[in-house]
Amino acid sequence: xxxxxxxxxxxxxxxxxxxxxxxxxxxxxxxxxxxxxxxxxxxxxxxxxxxxxxxxxxxxxxxxxxxxxxxxxxxxxxxxxxxxxxxxxxxxxxxxxxxxxxxxxxxxxxxxxxxxxxxxxxxxxxxxxxxxxxxxxxxxxxxxxxxxxxxxxxxxxxxxxxxxxxxxxxxxxxxxxxxxxxxxxxxxxxxxxxxxxxxxxxxxxxxxxxxxxxxxxxxxxxxxxxxxxxxxxxxxxxxxxxxxxxxxxxxxxxxxxxxxxxxxxxxxxxxxxxxxxxxxxxxxxxxxxxxxxxxxxxxxxxxxxxxxxxxxxxxxxxxxxxxxxxxxxxxxxxxxxxxxxxxxxxxxxxxxxxxxxxxxxxxxxxxxxxxxxxxxxxxxxxxxxxxxxxxxxxxxxxxxxxxxxxxxxxxxxxxxxxxxxxxxxxxxxxxxxx
Numbered sequence: 001x002x003x004x005x006x007x008x009x010x011x012x013x014x015x016x017x018x019x020x021x022x023x024x025x026x027x028x029x030x031x032x033x034x035x036x037x038x039x040x041x042x043x044x045x046x047x048x049x050x051x052x053x054x055x056x057x058x059x060x061x062x063x064x065x066x067x068x069x070x071x072x073x074x075x076x077x078x079x080x081x082x083x084x085x086x087x088x089x090x091x092x093x094x095x096x097x098x099x100x101x102x103x104x105x106x107x108x109x110x111x112x113x114x115x116x117x118x119x120x121x122x123x124x125x126x127x128x129x130x131x132x133x134x135x136x137x138x139x140x141x142x143x144x145x146x147x148x149x150x151x152x153x154x155x156x157x158x159x160x161x162x163x164x165x166x167x168x169x170x171x172x173x174x175x176x177x178x179x180x181x182x183x184x185x186x187x188x189x190x191x192x193x194x195x196x197x198x199x200x201x202x203x204x205x206x207x208x209x210x211x212x213x214x215x216x217x218x219x220x221x222x223x224x225x226x227x228x229x230x231x232x233x234x235x236x237x238x239x240x241x242x243x244x245x246x247x248x249x250x251x252x253x254x255x256x257x258x259x260x261x262x263x264x265x266x267x268x269x270x271x272x273x274x275x276x277x278x279x280x281x282x283x284x285x286x287x288x289x290x291x292x293x294x295x296x297x298x299x300x301x302x303x304x305x306x307x308x309x310x311x312x313x314x315x316x317x318x319x320x321x322x323x324x325x326x327x328x329x330x331x332x333x334x335x336x337x338x339x340x341x342x343x344x345x346x347x348x349x350x351x352x353x354x355x356x357x358x359x360x361x362x363x364x365x366x367x368x369x370x371x372x373x374x375x376x377x378x379x380x381x382x383x384x385x386x387x388x389x390x391x392x393x394x395x396x397x398x399x400x401x402x403x404x405x406x407x408x409x410x411x412x413x414x415x416x417x418x419x420x421x422x423x424x425x426x427x428x429x430x431x432x433x434x
Contacts, residue, residue, distance in 0.1 A: 009038050013045055025052050043069040047079045054086050062086050077106045081113050091317050093120050111137050115147050125286035125323065127154050145171045149181050157288065159263045161188050177205045183212065187423040189260040192219050211242055215422065218246040222258055226250070242422070245391035248401075249420060256417040262424045263292065266386075269419055269428045270296050273356040273384050280378065282371040283361030283388070284335065285321050287328035290359075294332045297356055302328070302335045303343060303371070310339050313363050314395055321363075340367050344374035354378050360400060361388035368403035376411065381432060384418070390427035391420070404429070 007015065016031030029052050035045040050065030066083040069076055084099030100117040103110050118133030131154045137147035152167030165188055171181035182202040189195035196219050202212045214237060217228035229246065237243055249256070259265040270293070273279075278299035281290050285304060294300050308322030327335045336343045340362070355378040362368050368387070379385070387400040408415060412434045419428040 009035055009042070012038075013042070016045070017048065020048060020052070025055070028052060041072045043073040043076050043079065046072070047076065047082060050079070050082060050086075054082070054089070059086060059090060075106050077103050077110060077113075080106065081110065081116075084113070084116065088116065088120060091320065093123055096120050097124075109140050111141050111144060111147075114140070115144070115150065118147070118150055122150070122154065125321065127157055127286070127288075130154050143174050145175050145178055145181070148174070149178070149184065152181070152184060156184070156188065156261075159292070161261065161263075164188060179206050179209055179212075183209070186215075187260050190264065192222055192258065195219060195260055210237060210240065213237070214240060214242040214246065218242075218249075218422065219258075221246070221250060222255060241392060241394045241396060245396060245422065248391070249417070252417050254416075256428075257419045259419060259421045259426075260423045262421070262426065265419060265421045265424060265426050265428070266292055269357065269384050269386060272418065273297075274382050275356055277356035278353050279357045279359065280355050280375060281359040281361065282340065282367070282375075283321075283359075283363065284328065285323060285361070287330060287333075289361065289388075290328065290333060291330055293357065293359065294330055298332050300330075300333050301347075301352075302333055303340060303347075304335070304337060305339055306337045309364065310367065311364065313399075314393075316363075340370040340374070344370060348374045348377055352378050354380060355383045357384045357386060359386045359388065363389050363399065365399050365403050368400045369406060372403060372407040376407075379431060381430065384428055384430060385415075386426060386428045389425050392422060392425045396425075 012031055013035050016028045016035065019031065020028035029049065032045045032049040035042050046065045046069040050062040050069070053062035053065060063083065063086060066079045066086065069079040073079070080099050080103040084096045084103065087096035087099060097117065097120045100113045100120065103113040104117065114133050114137045118130040121130035121133060131151065134147045134151040134154065137144050138151070148167050148171045152164045155164035155167060165185065168181045168185040171178050179202055182198055182205065186195045186198040189198065196216065199212050199216050202209060203216060214232055217232050221229045229250070232238065232243055233247070257268060259268060275296050278301060279293050279297045281293070281300060281302045283304055284290055284302040290300060290302050306323045306325050306327055308319035309316060310318065312318050327337055336347055355375065358375060358379070360368050360371060362371060387404065390396065390400045393399065404415070408431070413431045414434050415429040415431050417427060417429050420426065
């Protein structure tokens with residue numbers, strides 16, 4: 001037997017693919033490079049080598065490989081799709097969008113490109129376009145569980161809860177062990193018992209789903225049984241952001257009302273607000289919350305850069321959540337565009353009506369503190385303050401939570417927490433003078 005047989009270029013490529021599929025990426029990388037040494041224009045080797053670089057986090061090398069493959073084979077759909085995935089992972093959503101759209105132009109039935117394009121539109125706040133993408137995936141592949149799940153998320157965001165529930169149920173019908181659909185489904189619950197029922201089903205499917213385990217313990221605590229949460233506190237999950245959030249809630253003098261759905265949360269706090277006054281919102285983005293609130297209050301003031309985050313927010317780069325300068329047109333709404341530090345001092349330098357409710361959705365500590373300091377003139381003991389990203393996030397104590405507590409300490413306020421939603425990360429409070 002001749003062990004020194006020289007492999008053809010096709011045999012070398014096939015051996016590289018085999019090692020790649022088996023997870024032997026070091027060997028695969030060397031073999032792809034051997035192929036490219038013989039044939040620098042081997043687009044498949046370039047694409048696959050790009051995938052290895054992407055997995056290694058070497059994004060520039062991956063980009064070079066994909067772009068070279070596309071230069072050689074302009075209609076190479078996988079290279080366009082993979083380049084889109086790379087841009088998506090880097091948070092470069094517009095570039096990812098262009099790549100997925102090109103892949104779909106080449107192959108109109110590329111389900112993963114349609115699905116990921118939907119994810120990009122969702123990230124950009126273009127929910128109708130995202131919905132269209134997911135529905136196209138389902139048209140091509142009626143059993144595509146991720147598309148059904150993603151479509152459920154869109155319906156939930158749009159407040160179409162029954163349609164969202166139908167989507168999650170369809171996922172579970174196709175794949176009864178799809179834990180993400182179970183988790184998302186619990187976010188539609190109307191009470192603690194319904195949520196617990198769903199989460200306990202999820203826990204039976206996957207008892208290592210940490211968030212579900214912690215949330216079960218939290219909801220049992222709301223029912224008066226704190227033993228499970230005490231166990232969490234003495235476990236390796238004691239520093240988990242969910243655990244830290246729940247620990248803070250349980251430390252409050254009185255447990256607040258708990259909600260799961262964003263719109264049910266808003267409904268509850270709206271009932272407690274003085275709806276003869278206008279509302280204010282800091283961080284408008286696509287205007288979904290603003291549109292919901294205007295139905296009750298009829299008059300609202302919205303503040304946003306309309307060009308995205310003015311600075312990096314942990315893993316979210318500057319410019320995320322941009323509406324690309326487009327200011328919503330909503331009857332009863334008055335919108336002020338620009339950075340808060342530039343627009344708020346001027347706006348509040350003249351007398352403004354007292355606030356019924358203020359929705360803080362600026363995410364950043366700096367922006368939230370700026371909004372609190374400037375809107376103080378329209379806040380009294382009747383005003384409800386809603387914070388959209390107050391808990392649950394990995395570094396939640398550094399964001400809106402920190403801004404509120406710093407604001408209160410400086411001005412001699414304390415606050416009562418009147419409503420929370422772990423699923424949507426919202427917290428509603430009322431201020432009181434110490």
